[in-house]
Each structure stands twice: as C-alpha cells, then as structure tokens.
Amino acid sequence: MKRLAQLRSWSRWVTNRSRLESEIDRELQFHIDSYASDLMQRGLPEGEAMRRARIELGSLESQKSAIRSSVGLRLWDELHTDVRCSFRMMRRNPGFTFVAVATLALGIGADTAIFSVVNAVLLRPLPYPHAERLVWLSERAPGLPRLFVSLANFDDWRVANSVFEGMEAFRTIDVTLASNGEPQRLAVRQVTAGLFPMLGVKPILGRPLTAQDDRPDAKPVVLLSDSMWTREFSRDPHVLYRNLLLDGESYMIIGVVPTSRCHLSWRQVDVFTSLGRMQKRIGGPEHRDGHSRVWAYARMKPEVTLEDARSDMSSVARRLEKQYPTTNAGAGVNVDRLLEQSVQGVRQPLLLLMGAVVLVLLIACTNVANLLMSLAVARRRDIAVRSALGAGAIRLARQHMCESVSLALLGGGVGLIAACCATAAISHLASASVPRIEDVSIDQPVLFFTFGVSLLTGVVFGVFPALIAYRTDPNQVLKDTGNSYGTGLMRGKVRSFLAAGELALSLVLLVATGLTFKSLIHLLDADLGFQTKGVLTASLSLTSSKYNNDLPNRRKFAQDFVAQLFRPLSKDLPITFATVEKLGTIFTMSISATAIRLVEYGSYPAMLICNSATGVNGMLQARR
Amino acid sequence: MTKQIDLLQGTLDMLILKAVSLGPLHGYGVLLRIEQISGGKLEIQQGSLYPALYRLEHQGWISSEWGESDNKRKARFYRLTTVGRRQLQVETKKWNSMASMIAGILRTTPEEI
Numbered sequence: 039m040k041r042l043a044q045l046r047s048w049s050r051w052v053t054n055r056s057r058l059e060s061e062i063d064r065e066l067q068f069h070i071d072s073y074a075s076d077l078m079q080r081g082l083p084e085g086e087a088m089r090r091a092r093i094e095l096g097s098l099e100s101q102k103s104a105i106r107s108s109v110g111l112r113l114w115d116e117l118h119t120d121v122r123c124s125f126r127m128m129r130r131n132p133g134f135t136f137v138a139v140a141t142l143a144l145g146i147g148a149d150t151a152i153f154s155v156v157n158a159v160l161l162r163p164l165p166y167p168h169a170e171r172l173v174w175l176s177e178r179a180p181g182l183p184r185l186f187v188s189l190a191n192f193d194d195w196r197v198a199n200s201v202f203e204g205m206e207a208f209r210t211i212d213v214t215l216a217s218n219g220e221p222q223r224l225a226v227r228q229v230t231a232g233l234f235p236m237l238g239v240k241p242i243l244g245r246p247l248t249a250q251d252d253r254p255d256a257k258p259v260v261l262l263s264d265s266m267w268t269r270e271f272s273r274d275p276h277v278l279y280r281n282l283l284l285d286g287e288s289y290m291i292i293g294v295v296p297t298s299r300c301h302l303s304w305r306q307v308d309v310f311t312s313l314g315r316m317q318k319r320i321g322g323p324e325h326r327d328g329h330s331r332v333w334a335y336a337r338m339k340p341e342v343t344l345e346d347a348r349s350d351m352s353s354v355a356r357r358l359e360k361q362y363p364t365t366n367a368g369a370g371v372n373v374d375r376l377l378e379q380s381v382q383g384v385r386q387p388l389l390l391l392m393g394a395v396v397l398v399l400l401i402a403c404t405n406v407a408n409l410l411m412s413l414a415v416a417r418r419r420d421i422a423v424r425s426a427l428g429a430g431a432i433r434l435a436r437q438h439m440c441e442s443v444s445l446a447l448l449g450g451g452v453g454l455i456a457a458c459c460a461t462a463a464i465s466h467l468a469s470a471s472v473p474r475i476e477d478v479s480i481d482q483p484v485l486f487f488t489f490g491v492s493l494l495t496g497v498v499f500g501v502f503p504a505l506i507a508y509r510t511d512p513n514q515v516l517k518d519t520g521n522s523y524g525t526g527l528m529r530g531k532v533r534s535f536l537a538a539g540e541l542a543l544s545l546v547l548l549v550a551t552g553l554t555f556k557s558l559i560h561l562l563d564a565d566l567g568f569q570t571k572g573v574l575t576a577s578l579s580l581t582s583s584k585y586n587n588d589l590p591n592r593r594k595f596a597q598d599f600v601a602q603l604f605r606p607l608s609k610d611l612p613i614t615f616a617t618v619e620k621l622g623t624i625f626t627m628s629i630s631a632t633a634i635r636l637v638e639y640g641s642y643p644a645m646l647i648c649n650s651a652t653g654v655n656g657m658l659q660a661r662r
Numbered sequence: 663m664t665k666q667i668d669l670l671q672g673t674l675d676m677l678i679l680k681a682v683s684l685g686p687l688h689g690y691g692v693l694l695r696i697e698q699i700s701g702g703k704l705e706i707q708q709g710s711l712y713p714a715l716y717r718l719e720h721q722g723w724i725s726s727e728w729g730e731s732d733n734k735r736k737a738r739f740y741r742l743t744t745v746g747r748r749q750l751q752v753e754t755k756k757w758n759s760m761a762s763m764i765a766g767i768l769r770t771t772p773e774e775i
Contacts, residue, residue, distance in 0.1 A: 040721060040722065040745075042722075043720075043721060043722025043745070044720055044721065044722070046722075047719065047720045047722070048720070061738070062712075064736070064738075065688075065689060065712070065737070065738045066712065068688070068689075068690070068731070068735060068736070068737050068738075069689050069690045069708075069712075071735075072690045072731075072733075073690060073708075075733075094708045094709075095708045095709060096708070096709040100709075101709065101712055101713070104709075104712070104713040105712055105713050105716045107713075108713040108714070108716045108717035108720065109716055109717070109719075109720040110720065
C-alpha cells in the first residue's frame with residue numbers, strides 16, 4: 039500500500055517535473071511572504087522582515103534539493119546526469135563510439151540471433167496443453183537402440199502400465215491418391231482415435247475419429263489436414279462426406295484437423311486415417327515381431343516423473359519378454375520427452391554454437407574495455423579535477439559504469455536489428471536440417487535475453503575503467519605535468535590482464551572452430567562404398583493392396599518401370615537390376631536402406647537399390 | 663522568544679500529522695498551529711518543515727491541493743488521508759508506550775532493584 043503510494047508519487051514527479059518544481063517556488067514564496075508580514079506586524083520594518091524570513095527558511099535551492107531527495111528523486115537526477123554525460127562523451131569521441139558500438143553490436147547481435155534459435159528450437163514448449171508431460175515411446179533390441187513399436191506390444195503396454203494417462207500410436211506411409219487429374223502421392227498418417235484428443239487438437243470441420251472408426255471392421259474414413267484442405271479443396275466446407283480413392287480403396291472425408299499448428303512432421307502429413315483398422319495387416323498377436331513403422335506417444339500422469347515412467351515401462355517390457363521369449367528377447371522400451379526427442383539431433387550443435395557466440399561476445403567485451411581504457415588515459419585530468427572538486431569515488435565510478443552500460447545498450451539495440459536480419463537468413467538456410475527452425479522469432483524471451491546480455495556486457499567491460507576512476511588520486515595526476523602516458527602500475531596490470539584474457543578466449547574459439555571444421559571435412563570424406571558422383575536416385579511406391587503379397591509381380595513391375603524410365607537417358611547404357619530379398623530378421627521394417635549392391639557392367643557401373651518393404655529405389659550412375 | 667527544543671527523529675512527522683488532522687493547513691499554517699498548541703513552547707525549524715511535508719505526501723499520508731488563504735492569496739493546503747490517520751494512531755500509540763516506559767525507568771529508585 040505504502041509502496042504503491044510512493045510509486046504513484048514518484049511517477050508523478052518524473053512526468054510533471056517542471057510544473058511541480060514551479061509549485062514549490064510558489065509555496066515557499068507564500069511562506070516567506072506570510073512570515074514577513076507577521077514579522078512586520080510585530081514592528082519590524084519591511085526590508086528587515088523579508089531578510090529575516092529568508093534567512094530562517096534557508097536558501098531556496100537547498101530547500102528544493104532537500105524536497106527532491108525526500109520524494110526519492112535524487113538517485114533519478116544523478117542517473118539522468120550520468121546518462122547525459124555519457125551521451126556527451128559519445129558525441130565528443132565519434133570514432134571511439136562508432137568502433138565500440140559496432141563491436142558490441144556484432145557480439146550481442148550474434149548472441150541474440152543464436153539465442154533466438156535456441157529459444158525456438160530447444161526451449162519453447164511444444165504447442166500442446168501440458169506438453170511437458172508428453173513422451174515418445176520406442177522399442178530397443180540388442181544392437182538396435184531405436185526401433186519402431188510392435189503393435190501387439192503396444193496394446194500390452196497400454197493395459198499393463200500404471201504411469202500414463204493415455205498412450206496412442208501412429209504410423210506414416212505414402213499412398214497414391216487417384217483423382218481426376220494426375221495421381222498424387224500423399225503422406226498418410228494412421229493414428230489411433232485418442233491421439234488428437236491427447237494432443238488437444240480438435241477438428242475445425244466435421245468430426246474427430248472415434249473408437250468405432252478404430253475397429254478392424256470399421257468403414258474407411260479420412261481426416262484432411264488443413265494444408266491439404268486448402269491446397270486441394272480451396273477450403274470448401276462441402277468437402278465432408280465426399281470420397282477419396284487412396285491406394286484403390288475409397289475413404290470418406292469426415293473432417294479437417296488444424297495440423298499446421300502442430301509440431302514438426304505433423305505439418306507434413308496430408309491426410310489422417312485410423313490405425314486400428316489396419317491392425318490385421320500390420321499388427322495383432324500373430325505379428326508381434328512386426329515393427330511396421332509405428333511410433334507411440336504417451337502422456338504421463340501429473341505427479342509421475344520421467345524416471346518413474348522409465349522404470350515402470352522396463353518392468354512391463356521384462357514381463358513381456360518372459361511371456362513371449364521368441365519375439366521379445368532382449369527387447370526394451372525407450373521413454374523420452376517428446377520435445378527432447380524432436381530436437382535431439384540439433385541440441386549439441388546448437389549449444390556448441392551458443393558457446394561460440396558467447397566467447398565472441400567476451401572477446402568483443404575485452405576489446406571495448408581496452409578502448410575505454412585508452413579513453414580513460416586521455417580523461418585522467420578530467421576525472422582528477424572532478425574528484426578535486428568533491429565528486430566522490432563511488433560517484434565517479436558509477437558515472438563510468440553508466441557510460442559503459444549506455445554504450446552496451448546502444449550496441450545491443452543495433453545488435454538486435456542485425457539479429458532480426460540474421461534470424462530470417464538462418465531460418466531460411468537451415469530449414470531443411472534443423473527442426474522447429476521455422477518458428478524462430480524475436481519474441482519476448484529473446485528481447486529479455488538481449489537486454490540482460492547488453493546490461494551484463496556493459497557491466498563486464500565497464501568495470502575496469504570504473505576501477506581506474508575509483509582509484510585515481512587527483513593530487514598525483516594534477517601534479518603530473520608531462521605526458522600522462524605510461525604512468526600507473528595498476529593500469530598496466532589491467533591491460534595485460536585484458537590482453538591475456540582476450541588471447542585465451544580467441545585461442546579457445548580458434549581450437550573449437552578448427553576441431554568442428556575437421557569433423558566436417560572427415561564427414562565429407564567418409565567412404566560410402568560406392569561412387570556418388572553423377573548418381574541419381576528415384577523412389578517409387580507400389581499400391582500395397584495390389585502388390586503387397588505378390589513379390590514376383592512387384593519385382594517385375596519395378597524392373598519394367600525403371601527400365602522404361604531410364605531408357606531415354608541411356609541409349610547405350612545397359613541396365614542391370616539387383617534385388618534384395620526381405621531380410622530374414624524380425625526387425626526388417628526398421629531398417630530404412632535395406633541393402634545396397636553395386637553392379638559393375640562394363641565401364642558403366644549401374645546400381646539399383648531395391649527395398650522390398652516400401653517399394654523400389656532406383657539408383658543409376660549417369661554417363662560421364 | 664522561547665528556546666528551541668531539539669526534536670527526536672521522526673517526531674516532526676508525527677507533529678505535522680497531528681496538526682493537519684485538526685483541519686487542512688498550508689505549510690506556514692502547520693508551523694503556527696504547532697507553536698499554538700504547544701503554547702508557544704515549541705518552535706519548529708523552518709528549514710526542515712517543507713522536506714517533511716513532501717516526504718509525508720510521498721508516503722501517501724497527507725495530500726495537498728491549492729486553495730485560498732485568509733489573506734486571499736493562493737496557498738497549498740495539506741490534509742490528512744485515511745492512511746495518514748491510521749499512521750497517526752500507530753505513531754501516537756508507539757510514542758505513548760515509549761514515553762511511559764522511559765518515565766518508568768526514570769522513576770526507578772534504588773530500593774526497587
């Protein structure tokens with residue numbers, strides 16, 4: 039209550055300063071006049087009365103300054119003066135100001151840009167209610183740390199666990215949409231009915247999937263993603279109950295889901311159908327060894343920790359292992375936070391980058407500190423005169439601090455502008471390799487970060503000159519008539535400290551950059567086992583309902599297709615096929631590149647990668 | 663003229679609150695009122711009056727507004743706020759208990775120890 043009143047009064051003083059000051063004048067004048075007239079009534083002559091009245095009140099200036107400090111304006115006034123002095127100093131040394139602000143802008147700008155990426159990619163929660171409780175479930179087996187989930191195991195997990203509120207699964211495949219125009223390939227995500235409710239995503243048109251739609255004997259229904267709805271149907275609300283021919287099967291459109299608000303891969307999906315309906319084809323107790331591209335999400339109960347969830351799921355996995363020793367030997371369950379799993383590949387590189395730009399900022403700090411030190415040498419007399427006139431050491435140090443913080447904030451402002459441009463470029467450049475990068479923006483946390491970093495920067499590089507000012511002995515400086523260079527043991531020490539620090543920082547940065555660069559070179563040089571120069575790849579998926587269990591026919595189709603496709607390209611180039619049979623392990627489906635075989639044919643090596651699970655990947659080395 | 667009594671720290675604020683609680687006053691009026699109710703025994707140092715008034719207003723205990731004085735001049739009048747009234751009660755209570763405690767100490771005779 040009292041604080042509030044003080045704040046209100048203080049802000050009134052700050053905003054209506056000149057009016058309130060003139061009111062003080064009038065009030066004091068009234069006081070003097072009243073007192074003088076009282077004195078005159080007691081018999082004093084007018085001149086003497088006025089004189090006495092003035093003396094008793096004291097000087098008007100000291101009255102006013104006492105009033106100012108009693109409403110808490112003193113610190114404000116001093117700060118105001120400090121800032122004014124700082125800007126005067128900057129105006130008087132334009133070269134110094136330009137170099138310092140530019141250096142700081144580079145440092146702070148780089149930090150801001152990278153932090154905006156870190157914030158958007160690593161820190162910002164996923165766009166779902168209680169996203170911190172969402173986890174990603176996958177299986178593991180000896181030698182295979184991450185494995186798709188077997189649908190039969192998933193069903194058992196769902197029943198046996200005690201840590202999750204809900205557990206849902208999905209699987210993404212490519213299908214062919216037969217429409218009036220050209221056939222299209224669509225990304226289909228088959229989801230269990232509870233998945234969208236778990237993510238808090240509601241249809242913007244039509245109805246959601248229900249448990250009925252999830253039954254094996256249900257009628258085929260499909261939900262459109264909003265991007266598909268816009269692209270193919272121009273957001274026509276009459277799209278409901280029309281049919282889509284997907285891989286030769288007719289699906290009825292029952293709704294539209296706003297997946298453009300979801301994270302990552304969910305945005306790239308065109309349509310959603312039910313996973314439960316496919317259970318016979320991909321899951322079921324008799325297919326416990328089939329790990330057909332299914333992932334699972336789960337939401338932990340509110341009081342459950344990640345460790346609880348992990349230990350509960352591992353005991354569930356151990357029970358299943360005992361129950362089904364042939365299929366589940368050595369199988370375990372990975373429980374990872376959904377956010378961490380989505381960004382795990384970029385976490386370390388981003389943190390490394392953040393570390394690098396922090397070092398760059400520190401180097402910028404030492405540079406500017408050095409510049410300020412040279413300026414301090416030139417200003418020693420100025421400081422000495424002021425301190426001889428009665429400015430306290432703390433007050434002088436504070437003014438130096440204020441100068442450096444003003445510089446840093448100016449640098450931060452310019453850096454922020456640079457960062458805005460940089461983030462646009464970064465999100466454009468890295469859109470293919472960094473998840474969530476399209477969400478990078480200069481938002482509130484980033485602004486706070488920039489402000490905080492600028493303030494801290496100002497304090498860090500301002501502390502040395504402030505220390506010098508604090509220690510300046512006016513007596514010595516003013517007596518010193520010759521050149522003022524090279525005096526002061528303290529300054530020498532500080533400067534060597536700064537130089538050594540800068541060298542050390544640069545060295546760390548240089549070594550880190552060198553190491554990173556070396557790994558990159560290694561990566562580019564890695565031997566893939568075949569020539570990549572001039573190699574083209576193409577992939578083709580075959581309608582599963584038609585070709586799924588017809589391997590010879592499937593292979594023949596693929597061969598004909600590839601031969602036809604490449605014939606015009608290679609009149610004299612004979613094409614050879616090498617197909618690879620389905621691998622005989624239980625984990626076939628988890629291996630994405632099934633096999634690579636190189637076929638030498640004369641001087642033109644031709645190569646084909648055939649993936650029996652998903653279709654055919656053709657690869658051909660073009661003529662040199 | 664009576665001799666000036668040195669006031670304890672914080673006492674001036676309390677006296678101003680009391681003076682203003684009897685009715686709105688301008689700064690010079692506060693001075694006169696305190697002298698008047700003390701029977702002319704207490705004379706406030708004029709230099710410390712205005713900083714104290716502004717401090718009390720800053721705390722929200724008194725509020726001010728421009729009005730007309732007895733001699734038809736514009737003057738700034740102070741009045742007690744509700745918060746100020748509560749503050750005055752608190753200070754009065756504190757003062758009284760302190761005064762009686764000190765008086766008790768001063769009355770002590772050797773036999774009582």
